[in-house]
Amino acid sequence: MRFVVTGGGTGGHIYPALAIARGILARYPEARVLYIGREGGLEAELVPRANLPFYAIPAAGLKRSLTLRNLLVFWQATRGILLARKILAGFKPQVVVGTGGYVCGPVVLAAVMMGIPTMIHEQNALPGLTNRLLARFVNQVALTFEEARKYMPRRARIKVTGLPVRPEIMGWQKDEARRAMGLPENARLILSFGGSQGARTINRAMIEVLKHFYNRDGVYFLHVTGPRHYKEFCQQMGEAGLSRPENGNIILVPYLDEMPRAMAAADLAICRAGAATLSELTAVGLPAILVPYPHATGNHQEYNARSLEREGAALVIRDQDLTGPVLCEKLTRLLERPAELEAMARVSRRLGRPRALEEIVEIISELARQ
Numbered sequence: 001m002r003f004v005v006t007g008g009g010t011g012g013h014i015y016p017a018l019a020i021a022r023g024i025l026a027r028y029p030e031a032r033v034l035y036i037g038r039e040g041g042l043e044a045e046l047v048p049r050a051n052l053p054f055y056a057i058p059a060a061g062l063k064r065s066l067t068l069r070n071l072l073v074f075w076q077a078t079r080g081i082l083l084a085r086k087i088l089a090g091f092k093p094q095v096v097v098g099t100g101g102y103v104c105g106p107v108v109l110a111a112v113m114m115g116i117p118t119m120i121h122e123q124n125a126l127p128g129l130t131n132r133l134l135a136r137f138v139n140q141v142a143l144t145f146e147e148a149r150k151y152m153p154r155r156a157r158i159k160v161t162g163l164p165v166r167p168e169i170m171g172w173q174k175d176e177a178r179r180a181m182g183l184p185e186n187a188r189l190i191l192s193f194g195g196s197q198g199a200r201t202i203n204r205a206m207i208e209v210l211k212h213f214y215n216r217d218g219v220y221f222l223h224v225t226g227p228r229h230y231k232e233f234c235q236q237m238g239e240a241g242l243s244r245p246e247n248g249n250i251i252l253v254p255y256l257d258e259m260p261r262a263m264a265a266a267d268l269a270i271c272r273a274g275a276a277t278l279s280e281l282t283a284v285g286l287p288a289i290l291v292p293y294p295h296a297t298g299n300h301q302e303y304n305a306r307s308l309e310r311e312g313a314a315l316v317i318r319d320q321d322l323t324g325p326v327l328c329e330k331l332t333r334l335l336e337r338p339a340e341l342e343a344m345a346r347v348s349r350r351l352g353r354p355r356a357l358e359e360i361v362e363i364i365s366e367l368a369r370q
């Protein structure tokens, strides 16, 4: 069997495409999966590293307003469709799967024109422009959040599958993770982090939180500063009188490779609201205080965060409202009300979709049988 996956631009589109490719190969070890991405895109680096065959085509994004650049974009899209048609005609896939990003447009459209079954996956509660356009033409739309449905055409075939999380996320039991981290039995662990680069506003607020809770009994903090902010953060901790936080109840790291273990061990997370992060939190049932990244396209992180908040799995603080005292107050309230925190954890676990990948691969299998 042969399958094509496509999606690019940011890790947010590429990692789900890679997870789906791996899911297909796990189910059909004899299958061939080809990844089509953008010339010079981040996928051109990540896909070969994941040992998948990769073809690049030209693609660029439309500006939302009418500009000269858009003419160039149309030209590139036409070239992209022609090239994608050629690749698809040669490879003859049974199904083409797109996960969003500019490059997805020409590849999925070429497949639609050629009568090849197609599926797209949308990661966010507010769908991206490419996926919204493609949803009109594809055979199946898979969503992470139910909320995204209302932005999709009414006649689209839609299923809420969730977003595949990396398997390691499910690999730890809470007790085992806490023992491995050397945490005392009954202490609570608060895990705070920004995106992969960290988040300056969360760092700023966390300085005050850490100062407030320093050496407080029964609560531990694991704070991830982001690699670029680590030195500055340690310096600010020193200025706040916490020059040796590791002697108390605070662990500071620039980046956390051990995120799966930390999420399993933690009782509460303070973080951004990227789709992967939220899927991981709900997969392990970890309640959160979410601070959506305000510059994400269309402010989609706030839509993601509100979706968890509406259900009762998280609280949301907007980036512009985030200060040390506001965060301290919310945190203190939750720590003083363990029943509330436990209820949030239950809702979070209920929202989790640890079988997302299986469901997506099942849809792809059905399309392949058509």
Ligand SMILES: CC(=O)N[C@H]1[C@@H](OP(=O)(O)OP(=O)(O)OC[C@H]2O[C@@H](n3ccc(=O)[nH]c3=O)[C@H](O)[C@@H]2O)O[C@H](CO)[C@@H](O)[C@@H]1O
Binding pocket: 010, 011, 012, 013, 123, 124, 193, 194, 195, 196, 224, 254, 255, 256, 257, 259, 272, 273, 274, 275, 276, 277, 278, 280, 293, 295, 296, 297, 300, 301, 304
């Ligand atoms: C800035 C931005 O626009 N981000 C978007 C990007 O997310 P992006 O992929 O940047 O961010 P996500 O929250 O989705 O994922 C971050 C990943 O990094 C991991 N991690 C993070 C810090 C750390 O120290 N260690 C670690 O392992 C997290 O566990 C998670 O797996 O695409 C997503 C899907 O379209 C969107 O929802 C996000 O809004």
